[in-house]
Amino acid sequence: MSNRIDEHPIFGEIKHGKEVTIYLGDQPIPAYEEDTIAAALWAQGIRASRYSPKRCEARGLFCAIGYCSDCLMTVDGVPNTRTCITPVRDGMRVEVQQGNGDWSEYSHE
Numbered sequence: 001m002s003n004r005i006d007e008h009p010i011f012g013e014i015k016h017g018k019e020v021t022i023y024l025g026d027q028p029i030p031a032y033e034e035d036t037i038a039a040a041l042w043a044q045g046i047r048a049s050r051y052s053p054k055r056c057e058a059r060g061l062f063c064a065i066g067y068c069s070d071c072l073m074t075v076d077g078v079p080n081t082r083t084c085i086t087p088v089r090d091g092m093r094v095e096v097q098q099g100n101g102d103w104s105e106y107s108h109e
């Protein structure tokens with residue numbers, strides 16, 4: 001897979017787990033089962049995870065530890081999922097999030 005570290009100067013050869021596929025919209029994205037969603041997308045050169053509500057500016061990985069919320073995406077229909085700390089699952093569907101995300105599916109009114 002592209003953009004991956006396979007040999008590290010300190011840790012040596014990086015052994016990856018089982019290959020899985022997630023989907024960005026309809027686009028298949030190869031991943032390893034130990035990847036977070038953000039890591040799998042970065043490995044494929046995909047940087048934008050969401051667009052800000054007011055200025056529609058692209059956002060992506062910033063803290064990478066689940067603190068800032070710049071990596072929010074809609075994952076399997078659930079908006080505002082922190083992709084930097086969410087592991088991939090085979091067949092998972094992720095979408096670039098627009099603004100604050102669509103919570104209408106979760107409304108009880």
Ligand code: FES
Nearest residue numbers: 064067068069084
């Ligand atoms: S990049 Fe900051 S929460 Fe994910």
